Amino acid sequence: MKHVRKGTYNKLKTPRRTMRSASGLRAKLQSWRELSLSKKITILGIPAFIAVLVIPLLTYLWFARDVSNPERLMNRGNTGVRLLDQNGEEFFTTDQKGDLKRLKLEEISDDVEKAVIASEDKDFYEHPGVSVSGFLRAIYTNIFARDNSSGGSTITQQLVKNTLLSHEQTIFRKYQELVMALAVERTYEKPEILDMYLNSVYYGEGAFGIDEAARTYFGKSAVELSLAESSMLVGIMPAPSAYSPISGDSIKAKQRQDYVLTRMVEDKVITTEQKNTAYDEVLIYAQPKAEERTLAPHFVEMVLGELYEKYGEEKVKRSGYVVKTTLDIEWQKSAEQIVTDQTSINATSGGRNASLVAIDPKTGAVRALVGSVDYYNAEFGKVNMATTARQPGSSFKPIYFTEAIDQKLITASTIIRDEATDFEGYKPSNYDFRFRGDITLRNALAQSLNIPAVKIMQELGIDEAVAHAREMGLDTIDSENDYGLSLALGSAEVTVADMTSAYGAFANNGRLAEQNIIESIQTKYKETIYTHRTKLSNVQSSNASFIISDILSDNIARSPSFGSRLNIYDRKVAVKTGSTDDNHDAWTIGYTPSLAVGVWVGNNENVAMTSGGSMMAGPIWRKAMINFLGDSSSEEFDQPGGVIKATACTATKVGYEEYFIKGTEPKENCQQETEPAQQQTDFTVDSDNDGIPDYRDNCDNTAAGVQVDNSGCPTQNSDDESDSDNDGIIDADDRCPSTPRGVIVDENGCPTVVVDADGDGVVDSLDRCLSTPVGEQVDANGCSKSQQTEPPPGIIEPQT
Template sequence: MPTGRETDPPIITKIDALIATLALSTTSLFVVFYTTIAYARDLATPEKIMNKKDVGLTLLDRDMKPYFTFYGAKNKNFIPIDQTPLNIRNAVIAIEDKDFYTHSGLSIKSIFRSAFSNLREGELAYGGSTLTQQLVKNTLLNNQKNFMRKFQEAVLAYEIEKKYNKEKILEMYLNSVYFGKSAYGIDEAAKSYFGKAPQELTLAEAAFLTGVLPTPSKFTTPEVSGANGRRDLVLEKMYEQKYISLSELEEAKKFELAFSKNGNGLSFAAPHFAEMVRQQLVQEYGEEYIANSGFRVRTTIDLQRQDFAQKAVAQHVAKLRRSNATNGAAVVLDPKTGEILALVGSVDWSDNIFGKVNITTSLRQPGSSFKPVVYAGAFEQRIITPATVLKDEPITYKLPQPYSPKDYDNKFRGHVLARRALANSLNIPAVEVGVKMGVPNIISTADSLGISTFQDSSRFGPAIALGAGEVKLLELTGAYAAFANNGEYNSPTGILEVFDKYNNNIYSYFPSPRFAVSPETSFLISSILSDNKARAEVFGSVLTISRPAAVKTGTSQDYRDSWTVGYTPSLAVGVWVGNNDNKRMSNVAGALGAAPIWKALMEEYLAGTPRENFSPPGGVLALRVCSNNGLVLKSPGSSGVGYSEYFIKGTEPTSACILPKPSPPPVLASSPSQESAPQPQNVGGPASVGQVPVSQVVN
């Protein structure tokens, strides 16, 4: 027989239901409160919403065009809604959220429809999300399918709808949604799939891009079956919702889609440069931080110059393969800022043996291309002038192992002036200058010019003047750039600006030049290295280009390295050719290996730019001197004997070069006094060249 206690369970059930309802309500309120507070900062600006989940590193060229990514970075380019074609906007709304302009972030119809489907399937398989909810899911939350995340999605969608108008929400969505093929946002999608800007998309192309949104991974290769089907589905929805006419529908369905083969739009140019920039950022911030940063870095690279340099190096190295040369490298700098405009680290990045090696930052012997550093130090310390007499004759330096330098052509020219010695790359005089300076002073000069590889002076002897020490192409080109910039050195840099994921500028590069050598010394070096007449004795016209340019070649021992480095006041270019494994080339000197590449780069980059000359600074004066001893030439009409030379004030010669007076005219027979005059000797030319103090010369 039933008792009164049998009626208790329904009472307990009601209490439990009440408690459960209160708990659920409390939990819901807590979730709403927590979500609103926790994500308040993330909703503050459109940039914070769109970019919160961005990671990795994106490199931009100097014109802000993305070309390289690391650590899974999203390649995005923002397009304002008023620049987004109407067909794209209408297509997205038609297929993804037809009630977009009437709901407040949530669509009750879609929620019930998806809830019914989920109950039927027994799991959260269907979304029913509005565009605003999709924006939240794509940019702010993870992809987990649970009721808590779904509730947070609804809360944040509602908050976004309160804060932003519909056009701004649609703009954020179109600039952040994933289209497949590593493309985020409509701009990159249009480029990745069709190789064009969004404004150039046809109706059919716009419909296709919208059609890939639900499952973009299926269309990474768009030629797969179903591509046209997705496009047609979007077109039909647009027609049903009166966004397009029947004729537009039929015409778009007939349109044949032509897909681009350029991948995700990134060129991945300058890989050695890109890796160098990445390493610099890692050194500054740490790799884990960079990997998760979402940084966008505007670099100094000029992609057009880079492309030309890459091709020029590759083409010439290909010609030199028969001479056992397999690799090349090049650096292009702006002397006034230190910005790296192009950098070819190796001839072929994809080469499995040496392709990944960045020769521009590797240690190689520069040969004679190091001589200007030695001469610059000697000029700076007033040890020599361009008119100093040096000896190009046999000599042996008494070292633990006797050292007898020889010139490249094994000739001896006797006494030569410093200008002639450097312009023609004579080895014996260069060693003489180096000995006058001393190894520590040479290393000090190199260090001031940004060459960091000579740490231990005890390792080097007189041969350091001939480039026996190892340097980096990037640093040596930077040193030459200082000569181009009137002695002011700018450390080579590859970074102009760094932006965080929210597009805040956190770093900007400003040149901070310092004087490595004086303007006077720089001018003397530039004057000699640009003297086509002076170097013609050895080089002919092989280094001459269409405008004034200072240039020096270098060849290491046994033809293991071929160098050419040169500049104008606004451009510095360094080139290397050789083998990574240090094998010998077959007689590939600097003038044959690296010089043709240098000339090609200089002529290409300087085309259409103003002609520039190297102008002497106020601390330099010009004097006519004798060609054989560098002393002041006082006799007029001495063509072929003297030339005009530059000196740092205070270093000009104090003695004069004396030429014999010209022979008197022949004596007339009718003049007795003239008949008895002594006959002149060596008529028509000087008998000898002597020297006396300038103060004793009578003009």
């Protein structure tokens, strides 16, 4: 019997094959030994000949014309960047420079020359144009350390790299750089090489060359630069945008200046005393040039930032890249106009800024992005509020509601008691300080009630909610932070861009598409070097996503709190609003299967407003959705196979049809088969003709001709003592200017004691039925169905 070795073997590498491969290697070595010396030289010599002679010769011939002409050498790579929208239409170009002005070395401050040699290449006047040690170090890090970013370049090599070669970090490219650096050294004297370098390098703030840099930063010529100014400009050269003392990090700029001055002292070109004097000198920067207005400025910043991170700023500035972005120019123009127009209206309620993001939920492509109402506003315009974290208020609720549905802790028909509740010291209230008693989850979420939301958060668990939020891309929420139950009402900070993507996952059946702004990148030679591929992550079930989408698109369930102001007629559109305490932030986010739009309204300095999400952000969102959707066909949310429709019961045991994940549908029978017909509020009635319908008019007897705000109350004048909510506190001192009539307030105009004798959730001052039997569900007037004699007088504007 044959001996069988124990163990398992890879099919492709059995012991027999291993022996064969070993014997084959020995045979090849034996064959090599038997070759004559001339044949060995031929075999090894051909690759060496190509590497040593052919590659350098071809490289030199390719660039010979540019090397021989200093102006061509300086300007060859100076081609800038072009940005195109998704349809190929150009909307932005940058750094499309003409010929750079060349100053001779004697026309440049001596301090610039000393600073750049000390900090960049102290052996510049001794070496032949290349650093052998730097080249060997680059080879080592590429091969052994697996790091392709090693430097070691001389000033001559940097000139070649910036103007002739690509910035690809490979041994082959480094070899080409070495060859061309030697060619440049043979063609030019050292002072000529140095002045070409100083005249072609990028210094940030759109300035190429030392002359333009001196005038851009200090408003003077290059020869007039002081030691302090020279060391600052040379210091920022490695990363000019990041280190710019004007628009970058001024602390890092000062650190870089100190580094340059220290190197100059070490090289004995200045004294320590001169260094200290220069470092302490207060630099006066020139007034920046008036900015040329451009479309989508914050989006452009984001694209350029991504390019700089990917390829390096110096390379991008000279690249000639043609970048196809995800932007839709027409959508962007529409979004900017809508934000501008509505912000002028919102300003009367204290909202001075806004941001908007529109994405394709299926791909994550950003189709429109407005970072602020006016990018060119010197006070706050440059801050991109689309990517700045703010508290989302109630717009955060669907994030954890979905997880609770997924875990089968709740269903859309779950009955939750909406009543005054003390959560171990945390006592939240609803936006109108009223309670509804027993209410279905569908209605609680659609009407943005806070007590049911906190109860669901408590049931799910804060850690679970945070973990799920981070899975949905809300990574500004710190899993280590102890938020407490206030997280249920949106106390954690998130960005509009991230929240819009998260809502996009609801639209995309639980799949989160990684947000992207670049579709492809081409070089100036038409070579495609990057193509985006959509990245999808399954972050929640399609079943829970569908149920949430159905709730958020339920116009009837939403109407008791929001009326019809968020409806987009003839379309199934999901939407949720959010407001924070004292209306510091107002949100509205909504979507269809192919479009998600998020809007934030507020003030960068966190000043409170007098209205919330549906009134401030809602109009921007609605107009944008209507414009973006245009005449496209209406879409429905696809019902997954794991969702069924079954009969559920309301709190009053009335049967209605509801969606459930299979296995979670209720088994009980309802006492009544259908809900009795309800008398609907007429949302068009405007008794005082002030343009604000009665259902949300807090001042429904305004005199004719008086200008009103979004709540229907007279706009506040600085010299009057208006009291919009008639609570005895003038608007100028009222921190809660929309308090419901009859509620007792404190010295700040905010509710204190709320008397509710029959415990029906409606304060006595507003209760038309003061003796409602315990347990009966009531309407806004505090009346149960058996007590109703007339329709409700209106709806209080929700602040969530």
